[in-house]
Amino acid sequence: GAVVSQHPSRVICKSGTSVKIECRSLDFQATTMFWYRQFPKQSLMLMATSNEGSKATYEQGVEKDKFLINHASLTLSTLTVTSAHPEDSSFYICSALTDVYEQYFGPGTRLTVT
């Protein structure tokens, strides 16, 4: 199956700082990648759809100025959480879409804002 990596797996940052999470498709090219957020004991919540070379499409209620997404190549998308606050602490997961419309997920990033 297709492999997607995320880095870092865990990050702790102070309130008011920014943190960047990378998502890479390792063995295939992905025109489209997705970013999700998952709260404890809940399902995945789609935050945004990232398309290579164009602006991301954000879901309703997601602040695009706070969650900056860049998809600069066919194998890399990044999510930057700007001016992070404790309420941004969560598990962030990316996925990459294959050419047969299957989404493969990364291992996730645990963000803790202190």
Place this chain on the structure above:
Amino acid sequence: EDQVTQSPEALRLQEGESSSLNCSYTVSGLRGLFWYRQDPGKGPEFLFTLYSAGEEKEKERLKATLTKKESFLHITAPKPEDSATYLCAVQDSGTSYGKLTFGQGTILTVHP
């Protein structure tokens, strides 16, 4: 609006006790129905894609089936290592970019 409902919310089985997980869905046009397994603190792991009613797919102790309204994930003679949350998702052929609508998941616990 696409909807996915999974049942039961939680399922406890003894090792070797076969059972099924249900995923009911409504979608204007189904491009695909997906099953994932998620372990605590990890991203979902892809299991199956089903495209049309009547289709079945198998992988080890798991077998997924699809009708026009629901999908079942059958687990035969489960082992403790099958314990995980199983997620079902649909992809609407009318939406762009392969977006998925997820159910809430079924937490499976298999006791030795």
